[in-house]
Amino acid sequence: MNSEKYVKVAVKGVSFHFDTEYSYLLPEKYTRSVLIGTRVEVPFGRGNRRTPALVLYIGDISELSDGMELKSIAAVLDEAPLFNDEAIQIIKRLKDTTFCTYYDAVKCVLPAGTDLKPVFSYTVIANEADVDFSALSPSACEVFRYLSGKGKYVKLEKILKDLGLDSSSNVLDELVKKGLAAQNLQSVRKTGDLKILFAELAEDEEALFARKLTVKQRSVLQLLLEIGSASVREICSFTGVSSAVVTALSKKGCIRIFEREVLRRPKTVLLPQEPEGARLNAQQKKAYSALKSLYDLEKASAALLYGITGSGKTQVYLKLIEDAVNDGKGIIVMVPEISLTPQALSIFHSRFPDKVAVFHSGLSAGERIDEWKRVNNGQAVIALGTRSAVFAPVKNLGIIVIDEEQEHTYKSEMQPKYHARDVAKFRCAYNNALLLFCSATPSVETYKKALDGKITLVTLKQRYGNSVLPKVLTVDTSQTIGSLSNQLYDELENCLSNKKQAILLINRRGFNTFACCTLCKKIAVCPNCSISLTYHRADNKLMCHCCGYSKAYTTTCEYCKNESINYYGTGTQKIEEEISRVFPTSRILRMDADTTGSRYSYEDKLGDFSCGKYDILIGTQMVAKGLDFPDVTLVGVISVDRELYNDDFRSAERTFDLLTQVIGRSGRRSTQGKAVIQSVNPDNEIISLAAKQDFEAFYKTEIVLRKAMLYPPFCDICTILFISESEAAAHKSAKRFFDMIVSAVKGDFCDVAVKLMGPIKPRIDKINNKHRYKLTVKCKNNIRFRQMMSLLIIEYNKKQNKPAVSISVDINAFE
Structure with a gap:
């Protein structure tokens, strides 16, 4: 019986229409080191380029068709599998449900920094006496x-640096082709482990102190006798000696110096906690x-914990998690914002x-890897x-x-375009675990599931x-x-006089939100994107919030060339300036994307506000949800009209959620x-319901509209985006893909019901000089629909014309 093995792998860097499980022979020397979930290198493509791949399956060669020739695995990259069966199943599910490649999904499951990068090294394989230097270029010589002088493999980066060569130089390829040098390729992790020098005693106490030692040396040994081992840095700090003493x-053989991995830990700001701790009231x-x-059923289940704001969800x-920790269970808790x-x-x-x-994304690559390790090795269970x-x-x-399950931030905007709720549902089903949604304003979809x-x-x-x-209080700001408003x-004056704190919400950053010419009426827009430029006074620049383009502040219209530009609209910077002018002694903290870009900015700013170092917190929606500050007795919403009158079927839900x-x-x-809510239409029903914190009444109104208009939860919405430098090509x-869908539902997929709309331009139809058109498909997100879409995407990509048009498919996107 043939005992040879083969593997099925997912190959990195493969386009969606070529992304499948590729089969390779498993050499006997790798049979023990290669397991499912291990990363390997395989020769891929016509040029047999060594490419990282993930092992998804291992089987007997007898399973394959006779005469099928396979290439062999070239190298093993991991000492142990990084992916267990659950992780492999998650990767496969992401590919099936989000129209991504296997390796797009792999990048989600592993933290940033664990990805592998190629490292090329070179050495000579010919004797210098046998080389015809006249046939080589001066650089090659x-x-x-x-x-030759090194006598070993040298990394490409060092060769280029030492010899002052450009990275585009092909001189090393020239030597390899002529058989004068050999190339070695290794895949190494992009972010390495943090290793620190430690020291421990190498002899017993009697032998140590029988030696002739200085006072400083004896102090080091005495410390190590007391604590066993310590880092060299700690030894120097505690004893006051230099590293030379260690x-x-x-060198004398008194101590051993060795490297030990140290896990990098993110900064934690411990904020004041309630003295009552875990005590629950009757309703809790x-x-x-x-x-x-x-939870005790130990079966896959889901629940919605719905409670008004401040009800103690x-x-x-936390009490439930305490039980799970005591039971030896693992727990995942998600919040929607880094803030x-x-x-x-x-x-x-x-x-x-x-x-x-x-x-979260605010951690360094090293911290992400090490936090992942702490969970993976069981040091952390939450x-x-x-x-x-x-x-x-x-x-x-x-x-x-x-927590705050309704938030759009749980939906990824990058490939794979997954929703954390769907991954959580899969994991709870796999592990027979409890999935708990929490919110004072649950999504319409989740609340309907609960009522049903x-x-x-x-x-x-x-x-x-x-x-x-x-x-x-609702205030009419039309005048x-x-x-x-007054x-x-x-x-605000009453709040400050009572030594309390206030939060002001304005969901636009910058100073002025747009600039307009008073003569020709044209608005200053980004040359790369179809949106207006926002004025940031701190930088004295007009900036694009899509691509980052900026230009200096000006009053000259670029269209009619007159000095006739005026600035309009209100952002967080303008509110900060106005409050500072009216209340000059107040301590103001502003939180938006411009002030929270540095590491630990959220921890530091929210910690300072919680400790009473500031009186007024001004911010975008990052300050609106989930935060708990005991001394905040006033909230002001500067304007809610932009959110309320957006052209999205979720506008009412988002506005109600934000206000509540x-x-x-x-x-x-x-x-x-x-709470003071400012609006040009303060009698709007959504504002009134939010003021009463009446989610049930809002839901009853909204669900009727959703059903009549056929919006989620009564259907799913698939958005198909076409992106190109050429607007005509997009x-x-x-239009071509529209016709493909029509043909599919009339043919092999006649059982798939859809409502197809478009193509139309999206709200922002140009980003980074790339034009966009979209199709909208109302559908049922089931296996048949996804099968149809996958086949259509593959067919579309195989018949691409120039200029190229990329396609992006997203189900139930938050626009």
């Missing part, structure tokens, strides 16, 4: 003699009991010391973070919590403790001069808070 002891106990019953799921991570992390660290790992936390390698998963009995509904209808819902100024959440930041303790491709 120089490189050959350089490598080195001298090593009832909610906890209902969720605990689901966090304390309920919410510091406060959540502080709560979890105080409750579960050293058991929490954090996942993975806390934003969308990417759903891929944490948690073992024995018991609970996944999605598809998931369990658990409610909290009262605020925790003595706190009550804030008093809400207001300036950004803030009513909001008065409330930001109102809920006020008066979360014994003092009743206030439009032509969109």
Whole structure:
């Protein structure tokens, strides 16, 4: 019987229409080191270029057709598999549901920095005496003699640097082709481990102190006798000696110096916590009991914990997580914004010391890798973070919590365009775990599932403790001069005089949101994108928030050349300036994308505000949700009209969510808070319902409209985007794909029901000098629909014309 093995692999860098499982022979020397989930190198393509690949399957060669010739695996890249069966299944599911390649999915599951990069090295393989230097270029001669002097493989980067060669030089290829040099390719991790020098005793105490030693040397040995081992840096710090003293002891044989990996830990700001800790009130106990019953089933289940703002939802799921930790289970907790991570992390660290790992894009590559390691090796059992936390390698998963589950940030805008909710649902089904959605304003889709009995509904209808819902004032700003009304100024003055804090929400950054010519009426727009430029006073520049283009402040119109540009609209910078002018002694903190770009900016700023170092917090939606500040008694919404009158079917839901959440930041303790909402239409029904915190009434209104117009949850919406430097080509491709869908549903996929609209230009139809057209398909996101779309995408890509038009498919996107 033939015992030879073969593997099926996913190859890195393959286009979607070529992305499949490729088969390779597994050489006998690799049979023990290659397991499913291991990364390998394979010869790929006509040129047999060595390319990283992931092993998805291992089988007997007898499974293959007779006469089938296979290439062999070239190298093994991992000492142990990085992917278990669950991770492999997640990768396959992402490919099937988001129209991505296998390796697009691999990049999601692994933290940034674990990806491999090629490292080329060269050495000479010919004797210098046998070389005809007259047949070589001067550069080739120089490189050959350089490598001959080294006598070993030298990395390409060092060769180029030492000899001053350009990276585009082909001199090394020339030597390899002539058989004078050999090339070696290794794939190494982009971000390495952090290793620190440690020291420990090499002899017993009696032998050590029998030696002739200096006072400084004896102090080092005494320290190591007391603590066993320590880093060289710690030894120098504790004893006051230099590293030379430690080195001298090593040379004498008194101590051993060795490298030890140290896991990099993100900064944690411990914020003040409530003294009552885990104590639950009557309604919280009832909610906890209902969720605990689901958890105890140890079957895949889902629940919605719906409660008004300030009702104590966090304390309920913290108690549930405590049970899971005691049971030896792993937990994933997701929050929608990086700005919410510091406060959540502080709560979890105080409750579960050293058991929490954090996942979000603000970490360095090294920190991401090491937090992943802490979860993977079991040091941390709770993975806390934003969308990417759903891929944490948690073992024995018991609970996944999605806080503020309605937020659009749980949906990836990059390939693969997954929703964290869908990945969480898959993982809970795989592990027989509990999936818990939490929100004061759940999505219409999730709430309908709860009402229909598809998931369990658990409610909290009262605020925790003595706190009550804030008093809400709506102000008509249609006649207001300036950004803030007199009513909001008065409330701010009262708040500051009472030594309390306020939050002001304006969901636009910058100073002015657009610039317009008063004569020709044209707006200053980005030359690369179809959006207006925003004025940032701090930089004195007009900036594009899509591509980053900027130009100096000007009053000259680029179209009519007159000095007639005026600036309009209000952003966070302008509000900050106005508040500073009216309340010059107030301490103001601004949080938006311009002020939170540095590492740990969220932790530092929110920590300072929580500790009372600032009186007023001005920010975009990052300050509107999930935050809990005891001294905030006033919230002001500068304007809600832009969100309310957006051309998106989710506009009403988003506005209600934003208003309800930001109102809920006020008066979360014994003092009743206030909220001021400014609008040119203060009698709008959405504003009125948000002011009452009446989600049920909003849902009843919204669900009727969604059903009548056939919007989710009554269908799924697939958006197909066509992107090209040529507007005509993008439009032509969109029309072509439209016809392909029509042919498909009339032919092999006649069982797939769709409503097809387009092609039309999206709201922003040009980004980075690339034009965009889109098709919108109302459909049922099932296996048949996805099969049809996958086949159509493959067919489309195989028949590309020039200029090239890329295609992007996204189901249930948040536009």
